[in-house]
Each structure stands twice: as C-alpha cells, then as structure tokens.
Amino acid sequence: MTTLPPDRTAMPKVAHELREAITAGQYAPGERLSEIAVAESFGVSRNTLRESFQALAEQRLITRIPNRGVSVASPEMADVIDIYRMRRILELGALASGSRLHPAYADMTAAVKDARAAEEAGDRPAVGTENMHFHSALVRFSDSPRVVSAFENVAAEMRLAFLRLNDPERLHQPFMGRNEVILAAIEADDLAAASAALTDYLADSERLLLSTYSRLGLS
Amino acid sequence: MTTLPPDRTAMPKVAHELREAITAGQYAPGERLSEIAVAESFGVSRNTLRESFQALAEQRLITRIPNRGVSVASPEMADVIDIYRMRRILELGALASGSRLHPAYADMTAAVKDARAAEEAGDRPAVGTENMHFHSALVRFSDSPRVVSAFENVAAEMRLAFLRLNDPERLHQPFMGRNEVILAAIEADDLAAASAALTDYLADSERLLLSTYSRLGLS
DNA sequence: CACACCAAGTTGTTGAACAATCCTTGCGGG
DNA sequence: CCCGCAAGGATTGTTCAACAACTTGGTGTG
Numbered sequence: 001m002t003t004l005p006p007d008r009t010a011m012p013k014v015a016h017e018l019r020e021a022i023t024a025g026q027y028a029p030g031e032r033l034s035e036i037a038v039a040e041s042f043g044v045s046r047n048t049l050r051e052s053f054q055a056l057a058e059q060r061l062i063t064r065i066p067n068r069g070v071s072v073a074s075p076e077m078a079d080v081i082d083i084y085r086m087r088r089i090l091e092l093g094a095l096a097s098g099s100r101l102h103p104a105y106a107d108m109t110a111a112v113k114d115a116r117a118a119e120e121a122g123d124r125p126a127v128g129t130e131n132m133h134f135h136s137a138l139v140r141f142s143d144s145p146r147v148v149s150a151f152e153n154v155a156a157e158m159r160l161a162f163l164r165l166n167d168p169e170r171l172h173q174p175f176m177g178r179n180e181v182i183l184a185a186i187e188a189d190d191l192a193a194a195s196a197a198l199t200d201y202l203a204d205s206e207r208l209l210l211s212t213y214s215r216l217g218l219s
Numbered sequence: 220m221t222t223l224p225p226d227r228t229a230m231p232k233v234a235h236e237l238r239e240a241i242t243a244g245q246y247a248p249g250e251r252l253s254e255i256a257v258a259e260s261f262g263v264s265r266n267t268l269r270e271s272f273q274a275l276a277e278q279r280l281i282t283r284i285p286n287r288g289v290s291v292a293s294p295e296m297a298d299v300i301d302i303y304r305m306r307r308i309l310e311l312g313a314l315a316s317g318s319r320l321h322p323a324y325a326d327m328t329a330a331v332k333d334a335r336a337a338e339e340a341g342d343r344p345a346v347g348t349e350n351m352h353f354h355s356a357l358v359r360f361s362d363s364p365r366v367v368s369a370f371e372n373v374a375a376e377m378r379l380a381f382l383r384l385n386d387p388e389r390l391h392q393p394f395m396g397r398n399e400v401i402l403a404a405i406e407a408d409d410l411a412a413a414s415a416a417l418t419d420y421l422a423d424s425e426r427l428l429l430s431t432y433s434r435l436g437l438s
Numbered sequence: 439c440a441c442a443c444c445a446a447g448t449t450g451t452t453g454a455a456c457a458a459t460c461c462t463t464g465c466g467g468g
Numbered sequence: 469c470c471c472g473c474a475a476g477g478a479t480t481g482t483t484c485a486a487c488a489a490c491t492t493g494g495t496g497t498g
Contacts, residue, residue: 006451008489009285011273035480045452047266050481054230054270058277060365066228067459067480085363089312144304146279150369225482227458254449264483269450286449286490 010044015052017042022061022072023159025168030074033062059153061160075161076219077210083154083161084206090151091135091202094142095195098186107137108183115176124169128162131172134179138198165212175205229263234271236261241280241291242378244387249293252281278372280379294380295438296429302373302380303425309370310354310421313361314414317405326356327402334395343388347381350391353398357417384431394424 007013018038021027039049053070056062062070075083099105111134118126132155139151162168178201185194213219226232237257240246258268272289275281281289294302318324330353337345351374358370381387397420404413432438 005488008450010451046480047269047453047482048451050266051270051273054273055277058274069460069480082363082365085361086365086369089309089361089363089366093308093312142304142308144301144308146301146305146373147308150305154365224457227481229482265449266451266484267482288449288491 007044010048011051014042014044014049015055018052019056019059019061019156022056023156025163027072029072029160029164031072033070033072035069059156061156073157073160074164075157077213078219079157080161080206080209080213083157084202086150086154087135087158088199088202090142090147090154091138091198092195094139094144094147094151095182095186095198096141096191097143098138098141098191098194100187100189102141104137104140105183105186107140108134108179108186111137112176112179112183115179119173119176124173127176128169128172131175131179132158138182161209164218165216171205171208171212174208175201178204226263229267230270233261233263233268234274237271238275238278238280238375241275242375244382246291248291248379248383250291252289252291254288278375280375292376292379293383294376296432297438298376299380299425299428299432302376303421305369305373306354306377307418307421309361309366309373310357310417311414313358313363313366313370314401314405314417315360315410316362317357317360317410317413319406319408321360323356323359324402324405326359327353327398327405330356331395331398331402334398338392338395343392346395347388347391350394350398351377357401380428383437384435390424390427390431393427394420397423 027033033053035046035049039046042049053062053064057064057070061073063073064070111130115127115130115134118124118130136148136151136155139148142148162171165171178197181197182194182201185191185197246252252272254265254268258265261268272281272283276283276289280292282292283289330349334346334349334353337343337349355367355370355374358367361367381390384390397416400416401413401420404410404416
C-alpha cells in the first residue's frame with residue numbers, strides 16, 4: 001500500500017463532503033464524530049479534519065464541546081423556534097423583492113412542477129427536496145449572496161431537525177399546495193397576498209414540526 | 220526560556236482576539252496575514268491558528284486564497300451593496316417586532332443618549348460605536364440568536380468597509396438624528412413610521428458610503 | 439523587451455508526540 | 469443493593485518538525 005501524495009486543498013473538499021453527509025443523514029443528529037474515525041474515512045489527517053470541523057461548527061451543523069469533541073447538531077425545540085424566526089425574516093424580506101420577471105421565479109415554478117411529479121410518483125424524499133428548492137429559490141429574490149447563504153445555513157439546520165423525526169419527508173407533503181398559492185400571488189403581482197400566504201405557510205410548518213417534536217417527546 | 224504548557228482551549232480565544240484585532244483596525248483591510256507571524260504573535264502553533272482562520276473565513280472577515288494564504292477582508296462596492304441588502308432584511312424584519320416594552324428598547328435609548336454625550340464631547344469614535352450599538356440593539360427585537368449573530372457578522376464587515384476610508388467615524392455622525400426619529404416612532408407604537416425612518420437611514424447611509432468609495436476611487 | 443528559469447519563502451498537509459481531560463469499569467463501603 | 473471512588477484506557481487539544489506544491493521576485497538569455 002503506497003501512500004499517495006496529500007491532496008493540496010483537501011480541507012474545503014472535506015468540509016463540503018462532510019456537510020453533504022450530515023444533511024443526507026449519513027450521520028444522525030446528536031451522533032458523536034470521532035476525529036480519528038472520521039479523519040480516516042475521509043483519508044485526511046486529524047489536523048485537516050479539525051479545520052473542516054471549525055467551518056461546520058460556525059454554520060451550527062455540528063456542536064463542539066471542549067474536551068468532548070464534536071457531534072452532529074441536534075436542534076431542540078428552542079432551535080426550531082429560532083430557525084423559523086430566521087426563516088420568516090429572510091424569506092419575507094426576500095419575497096418583498098419578488099417578481100415574475102426575476103430568474104428565481106422560473107426556479108420556483110420548476111420546483112413546484114417537479115414536486116407535483118414526485119408526488120404523483122409517490123417519491124416522498126423528492127417532494128421534500130423540491131419543497132426546499134422552492135424556498136431556496138424564493139430567497140434568491142433578494143439578489144444577495146449573504147442572504148442566500150444565511151438561508152442555506154438555516155435550511156441545513158432544518159434538515160437536521162427533520163432527521164430527528166421518524167418519517168422526515170411526511171412533513172413536507174401538506175405544504176406543496178401552499179407553494180402554489182404563493183407562486184400564483186407573485187404571478188399576479190400581489191406581493192401582499194404572497195407574503196400573507198408565506199406567513200401562513202411558515203406558521204403552519206413550524207406548528208406541525210413542533211407538535212411532532214412534542215408528540216415524540218423530543219428535547 | 221521555559222516553554223509553558225499549551226493552553227488547552229486556545230483556538231476559540233485566538234479566534235476571538237483576532238476578530239477583535241481585525242475589527243479594531245489593528246490589521247488593515249486587505250493586509251496579508253502570514254501564518255508564521257500571526258501564530259507567533261498569539262503564541263500558538265500554526266495548526267491552531269489555521270483553525271481560527273477557518274472560523275473567521277466563515278464569517279467573511281478574512282479571505283482565503285488557495286496557496287496564497289489569508290488576508291483581512293477588504294469589502295468592495297459590490298460587498299457594501301450586499302451588506303446593506305442584508306442589513307435591510309435583518310433590521311426591518313427585527314423592527315417589525317419592535318416595542319417600547321422590549322428590553323432592547325432601553326438599550327437603544329441608552330445608545331442614543333451616549334451618542335449625544337459623545338458628540339458633545341467631540342469623541343467621534345464613540346459616536347460610531349454607539350451608532351452600531353443602536354442597530355445591534357434594534358436587531359435584538361427579533362429575540363433570535365441566529366438573527367442577532369447574522370447581524371453581528373455583517374456589522375463586522377461594515378466595520379471593515381469603514382476602515383478602508385480615511386476618516387471612518389465621520390460617516391456615522393450625520394445619522395444620529397435618524398436614530399432618534401426611529402426611537403420616537405417606536406415609543407409612539409408607530410412601527411410603520413419607524414420602518415420608514417429606518418429604510419431612509421439605510422438608504423442614505425449606503426449612499427454616503429458608496430459615494431465615498433467612489434470619491435476615493437476604491438474597488 | 440519578452441520569456442524561461444531559478445531560488446527563496448509560504449502554504450497545505452501529514453504523522454507522531456504528549457499532557458489534560460473524559461469515560462468506563464470494577465471495587466469497596468455503607 | 470446502591471453509591472462513591474479510584475484506576476485505566478481512550479479521546480481531545482495542542483505542538484513540532486517535516487516535506488512537497490505552489491507563489492513570488494529576480495536573473496539571465498534570446
């Protein structure tokens with residue numbers, strides 16, 4: 001077994017792949033991440049891995065406790081509430097610049113269409129993915145990289161909240177109709193109606209998530 | 220020269236102190252940060268420093284270019300525009316929950332009072348600090364740690380934008396009156412008026428900053 | 439002047455080391 | 469039987485020295 005030369009820019013790649021793995025549920029929320037084990041699995045040194053950890057910790061995707069290492073974040077009810085506060089501010093703020101002429105509008109339309117198709121096909125995970133695509137696109141109305149990346153961060157945290165549940169994807173399903181209402185309001189240039197629909201969406205989605213937490217006795 | 224035992228949790232401290240040093244202008248925007256030099260000055264190893272760098276990079280306070288190391292961020296016009304987009308969304312979103320009964324209201328009052336006092340005393344830097352305190356407090360209306368820390372991040376970036384200028388503090392001065400208008404509107408429970416005043420504030424502040432950039436031929 | 443080349447310096451990464459701290463386990467006392 | 473506690477092993481946080489890849493600035497050549 002010959003040792004390969006080290007990848008000269010391994011850290012960003014590792015951070016990215018680890019992020020994907022976490023949001024894909026390959027590591028469960030709350031799961032402990034052993035430095036040695038993870039470093040080995042990514043084929044990097046412990047030091048390089050620690051740099052990647054720092055990036056993910058800043059995004060609140062992992063939790064660092066001094067002398068006790070790293071574990072995948074496991075959002076509690078208080079976090080869920082806060083995540084929705086952030087979502088409300090970012091999404092409603094972005095929607096204020098919404099328009100049927102904006103490129104993001106087409107992406108939202110596509111997300112709704114693909115979600116419908118996935119629903120027909122009974123592909124629940126895809127419905128969930130498209131739902132999040134819809135809201136990612138919505139936030140792009142802001143034309144602001146900072147707003148978009150702040151949203152992507154809370155979206156990843158949301159994903160972790162869902163992963164704590166038994167059937168994560170089930171919770172997305174009831175809301176696809178809501179997205180269509182929002183879209184129609186934007187199409188009609190009625191941003192007030194779109195905002196109202198989005199506000200309802202967020203309130204109901206938060207309620208459902210929190211009550212599921214409560215039902216399962218979480219946090 | 221006896222070598223001390225390494226600080227068992229040096230990284231967070233270094234990240235914090237480096238952040239302070241950068242926002243205080245001890246390292247100029249765009250300045251190159253040599254790993255060896257900075258590590259030495261903080262009394263930590265290169266590896267530990269790199270972890271701290273990663274945290275600050277995630278906050279956009281420093282810029283990492285592969286194989287060329289780290290430099291203090293130097294916001295360009297496009298960044299300033301984006302920072303204000305983010306500020307508009309966060310601050311207006313938080314202000315929507317504003318109330319004279321909220322603890323943040325008292326902090327805003329204090330910031331205005333201290334700013335007035337600093338202005339009397341001709342202490343320009345303090346006027347700037349209190350101006351930012353005012354807006355930090357405003358954002359706390361959101362009751363959301365995530366919103367607050369997202370704001371603190373763009374506030375630090377703002378600081379870097381100001382540091383690119385000759386007389387950073389001068390730009391804060393014209394706006395203290397605006398803060399008083401916002402405060403009065405909240406006191407009168409007129410959130411619409413407060414939002415309008417804040418919108419004006421942000422637009423004018425952005426305009427002044429951008430025109431100063433332009434006058435100095437920056438970016 | 440343009441261009442290839444060279445040398446010095448820096449970065450990105452590794453692997454091994456070590457003390458401090460945590461965690462488990464087994465043991466003894468109540 | 470349960471609780472506290474001590475010993476041991478495992479893990480973390482950090483350091484150091486090494487090395488190749490890369491950048492940078494200068495030099496010489498055509």
